[in-house]
Amino acid sequence: xxxxxxxxxxxxxxxxxxxxxxxxxxxxxxxxxxxxxxxxxxxxxxxxxxxxxxxxxxxxxxxxxxxxxxxxxxxxxxxxxxxxxxxxxxxxxxxxx
Numbered sequence: 001x002x003x004x005x006x007x008x009x010x011x012x013x014x015x016x017x018x019x020x021x022x023x024x025x026x027x028x029x030x031x032x033x034x035x036x037x038x039x040x041x042x043x044x045x046x047x048x049x050x051x052x053x054x055x056x057x058x059x060x061x062x063x064x065x066x067x068x069x070x071x072x073x074x075x076x077x078x079x080x081x082x083x084x085x086x087x088x089x090x091x092x093x094x095x096x097x
Contacts (some may be wrong), residue, residue: 004041005048006078011035042067045074052077 016030046063049070065073 007040008038009035022040027034027085040074045079049073
């Protein structure tokens, strides 16, 4: 889900082989490597914002925000998420039960 929120990059490799009649082995004849960048899923971000607003009874209406305002809010929430992950990670390393 984090990849949907922040976007991601992926590499896809496609290899094409042909059977070599002399050696009866597969021989690579074509290799294609594609790098893809997947943008953040704006609809998912809006749904999450809506749920947060409903939970907190927040006055902010995410449906009416501009793309720039949504991007700023997304960055703010990602920082919060990272801080929460760091805080929970610190507790685990100290051996808390």
